[in-house]
Amino acid sequence: MDKSHNLERHLMSRKGEHNYSATVIWTGNSGEGTKHYRAFSRDHEITCGSKPTIKGSSDPAFRGDSSRYNPEELLLSSLSACHMLWYLHLCADSGITVSNYSDHAEGRMIETQNGSGHFEKVLLKPVVNIGTSDDKDLAKSLHDKAHSFCFIANSVNFDVRCEPEIVVG
Structure with a gap:
């Protein structure tokens, strides 16, 4: 199986x-x-x-x-952490050994004319270290799957993108 x-x-x-x-x-x-x-x-x-x-x-x-x-930082942190947790789970299940993971996420919020506002987009930029014998292409592709499973990303009404960097060794 x-x-x-x-x-x-x-x-x-x-x-x-x-x-x-x-x-x-x-x-x-x-x-x-x-x-x-x-x-x-x-x-x-x-x-x-x-x-x-x-x-x-x-x-x-x-x-x-x-x-x-502030609430905006906490929302951004929640998106980043949820993505990371799903990614680590998927890597473990796929035999990819992650030795280090960091993300320097960025978000953009727009204020509207009436004084309210909304997030327009979030960009996750994880840097992931994997073992030398691990599959770099698979490690990168698992970010797409992690994004599709992320509870927080599935709950927001704005664009959340991921630009991962995979480092081998």
């Missing part, structure tokens, strides 16, 4: 609903609440169960704290 058939059987047996929860608490009340646009901080904390707290804010362009994560 080939490895891709094993993956499909494994995935079929895991069909189901998965529920997640997160708590976001605004910590930016400077004493006047939201009485004025400039009177409050955009600082907040994100928790998921007992995991470490993520300190968040808005992008500095929107009066946020640049030392904290």
